[in-house]
Amino acid sequence: MSFVSVADVTKRFGSRVGVDGVTFCVEEGENVALFGANGAGKTTLIRILASLSRPTNGTVEVDGVPLDGANPSVRSKIGLVSHDSMLYDSMTALENLRLHSRLHGVKESVCEERLRSVGLEDWGGERVGRFSHGMRKRLSLARALLHDPNLLLLDEPFSGLDQESLEKAVSVLSGFEDRSVVVATHDLERGARLVDRALFLDDGILVDDVRVDGDRNVREIYRTVSAGKTR
Amino acid sequence: MRDYLRAVAAVARKDLVLELRDKRNVSSTLVFALLIVVVFAFVFGQEGDSGTVARGALWIAVVFAGTVGVTRAITTEGENRAVEGLMLAPVDRSALYLGKVVSATVFVTVVGWLSLVFVAVFLDHAFGSTVVAVAGVVPLGALGFCAVGVLLAFVTLESPLQESVLPVLLVPLVIPVILAGVELSLNPGDGDWLRLLVIYNGLVLVAGWATFDYVVEE
Numbered sequence: 239m240s241f242v243s244v245a246d247v248t249k250r251f252g253s254r255v256g257v258d259g260v261t262f263c264v265e266e267g268e269n270v271a272l273f274g275a276n277g278a279g280k281t282t283l284i285r286i287l288a289s290l291s292r293p294t295n296g297t298v299e300v301d302g303v304p305l306d307g308a309n310p311s312v313r314s315k316i317g318l319v320s321h322d323s324m325l326y327d328s329m330t331a332l333e334n335l336r337l338h339s340r341l342h343g344v345k346e347s348v349c350e351e352r353l354r355s356v357g358l359e360d361w362g363g364e365r366v367g368r369f370s371h372g373m374r375k376r377l378s379l380a381r382a383l384l385h386d387p388n389l390l391l392l393d394e395p396f397s398g399l400d401q402e403s404l405e406k407a408v409s410v411l412s413g414f415e416d417r418s419v420v421v422a423t424h425d426l427e428r429g430a431r432l433v434d435r436a437l438f439l440d441d442g443i444l445v446d447d448v449r450v451d452g453d454r455n456v457r458e459i460y461r462t463v464s465a466g467k468t469r
Numbered sequence: 470m471r472d473y474l475r476a477v478a479a480v481a482r483k484d485l486v487l488e489l490r491d492k493r494n495v496s497s498t499l500v501f502a503l504l505i506v507v508v509f510a511f512v513f514g515q516e517g518d519s520g521t522v523a524r525g526a527l528w529i530a531v532v533f534a535g536t537v538g539v540t541r542a543i544t545t546e547g548e549n550r551a552v553e554g555l556m557l558a559p560v561d562r563s564a565l566y567l568g569k570v571v572s573a574t575v576f577v578t579v580v581g582w583l584s585l586v587f588v589a590v591f592l593d594h595a596f597g598s599t600v601v602a603v604a605g606v607v608p609l610g611a612l613g614f615c616a617v618g619v620l621l622a623f624v625t626l627e628s629p630l631q632e633s634v635l636p637v638l639l640v641p642l643v644i645p646v647i648l649a650g651v652e653l654s655l656n657p658g659d660g661d662w663l664r665l666l667v668i669y670n671g672l673v674l675v676a677g678w679a680t681f682d683y684v685v686e687e
Contacts, residue, residue, distance in 0.1 A: 290553055291687035307562075307682050314559035324554030326483070326545065328491050340479035341558035343472055381554065 239302060241266040241418050242287065242389060247296035249282050249442075256282035258442040259296070264418050266388070271429045271450075272422040274439035280422035281321070283439070284393045287420060288318040300389060314342060317387035319395050323374040324381065327367035331358060331377050334366060335384060342385035352380040357406045372403030379410060392421040396428055408432070476560040480568025481575075484542060488576060494541045495576075501537055502530040502580055506587040514592070523594035524654040528647055530584040531607065535577040535614050536636050542573055543622035544631075552626070556685060566619060566681035570674070573615035574608065581607035602657030609666055610650040616673040617642050623684050645669045 240263035249256040257279040264270050272280045285291040286298060289305045289312075298305045303312040318324075325334045335349035353359050356376040366374065375395070382390060395407060411419065411432055423429040430436060430450050438446040488495055509526035546552035555565050582604060589595040596603045621638050625631040649666035652659060 285687065288557065289686075290556060307686070310561050311559045313557055316557065318553075318557055320550070320553065322550035322553070324551050324557075325549055326487065326551050327548060328487055328545070329483075333486075337479060337483050338554065338558075341476050341555065341560070343475065343559075385559075 240264060241268075241301055242420070243297075243299040244283075244287070245297050245299075247283075247286060247293045247298060249279075249286060249291065250294045255442050257286070257293070257439075260439075260442075260444045261296075262437060262444060262447060264389075264420060266418060267416055268435065269419040269421070269433040271433040271436045272420065272439060273426060273429070273436055277441075278439040279442040280439055281393055282442070284318070284320075284391050284420065284422050287389075288316055288320075288391050289313055290318075314385055315388045316391065317382035317385070317389070318391045318393075319375070319378050319382045320393045321397075323366070323378045325366045325374065325377060328365060330363050330365050331369070332362040334377070335381060338381050338384050344385050348384060352384055353377075355383070355410060356380045357402075370400075372399045375399055376403055376406055379407060383410075388417050390417055390419045392419065392423070394423055395421060396423060396425045404428075473560050473564050476558055476564035477568045477571065480555065480565050481571040484569065484572030485575060487545060488542070488572070494538060495579075498534045498538045498541075498576075498580055499583060502534040502584045503587050505530040505533060506584060506591050510591040519592060519594045520596075520655065523588045523592045523596070524651050526592060527581070527584050527588050527603075527654060528610075528650045530587070531577065531581045531610065531650070532614070532640065532643065532647060534580045534584070535573075535611065535618065536639060538576050538580065539573050539615060539618035539622050539639075540632055540635050542569070542576065543619065543626060546623075547626050552623075552685065562682040562685060563678040565685075566623075566677050569619045570612070570615050570677070573619055574611045577611035577615055578608040581611060596654070599657050603654050606650060606653040606657060606666075609670065610646050613646040613666060613670040613673055614643050616670060616677050620673075620677040620681065620684060623681070 242264035244260055244262050247260045248258055260283065272283060274280050282291065286293050300312050300315055303309045305312060331353060332349055335352060336346050339346050339349055350359070350362065353362050356379055358373060358376055358380065361373065366377065369377065396404060399407060408428065419432070421429055421432060433450055436448050436450055437444055506526045509522060513522040556562060585604060585607070618639055621635055625634050628634055645665060646669065649662045652662040653666070
């Protein structure tokens with residue numbers, strides 16, 4: 239059984255369709271990239287997978303459990319890094335992580351460990367309002383990993399990062415072997431290096447699903463996307 | 470159940486820590502309440518029944534200052550979409566609602582109690598032997614007020630007009646709280662008004678608890 243199962247998911251915002259009849263599965267430990275132009279539906283799909291958005295039609299299951307609000311405990315298997323940091327500026331980095339550790343029932347000692355893993359161990363006592371964009375992103379990653387989720391959802395994780403933050407984020411993400419990752423990104427080259435599979439969205443429709451391996455390298459995928467066409 | 474209560478406590482604690490740290494909200498709300506009482510003292514200081522004026526000033530201060538307080542408390546959740554971080558917690562989302570209601574109720578209660586002091590000082594009316602009972606009515610009124618206020622504040626969170634729309638929606642819905650609060654400030658032992666307030670609080674809390682997930686989910 240697939241770890242994530244998305245079946246015929248449609249999301250409408252009034253008359254506009256964000257995602258249209260998307261169906262795909264993600265196996266346990268598989269890393270999948272969502273590629274597509276602005277407005278293709280990547281963020282909408284990530285938000286649905288994170289249970290922040292309810293699909294108009296279709297179902298999403300994580301580890302066999304529907305994401306319909308009736309089973310909130312399934313959210314302990316999901317971690318999300320979004321465009322927004324989801325952090326409180328007036329609280330310190332450690333206070334933010336401790337809040338989320340309480341919400342997820344995780345020991346507070348894990349917070350320092352996660353801060354270390356993203357290279358922010360010296361910034362735990364600083365208020366997040368003073369953090370740069372890259373530091374917020376790294377802290378956001380630490381927040382998402384706090385409860386050791388089996389499914390990590392990343393929405394544009396590389397945007398606006400300086401070289402140091404970028405290297406740190408990529409090294410943390412490259413270390414995942416036992417969990418599934420779904421990453422929505424414009425950074426095709428970096429994104430494709432992290433994943434096993436690439437899904438292409440166009441106007442909310444899933445137009446292609448390709449395996450990223452030696453036969454089909456990053457440049458070829460890039461050309462496919464640039465040309466705006468499928469295989 | 471333990472996880473649920475832990476989430477309620479975590480959200481309430483976080484809000485109260487933020488309120489104590491960023492004192493702008495507390496201070497501006499208290500100044501607002503103080504101004505209301507002072508204006509009442511200027512207008513009605515020499516005339517009218519001091520008890521009636523005091524009750525009016527107390528509950529207007531609670532409602533106006535409470536509206537400002539609830540709005541600002543929820544605004545912090547919109548910054549960086551922090552509320553979505555809370556929504557990812559593996560507990561029923563009504564726990565977030567109850568946590569916000571607890572912290573907002575504590576906030577409005579403190580404002581109400583300090584308004585009692587302002588009324589005693591500036592309107593020269595200390596509610597006599599009923600002052601403790603009146604002080605007990607304040608948290609009850611604050612609970613009903615915040616149960617509605619928090620839900621509406623989340624409904625209007627994405628609206629650029631939140632600060633003007635919220636009072637328009639909120640005040641008509643909390644009229645039972647205002648009526649019961651004013652009447653119980655005169656006669657705290659009035660069982661009918663007390664029952665009305667308790668039943669109203671129960672109804673709005675259950676409504677908020679049951680609908681919050683739909684309010685915050687896209």
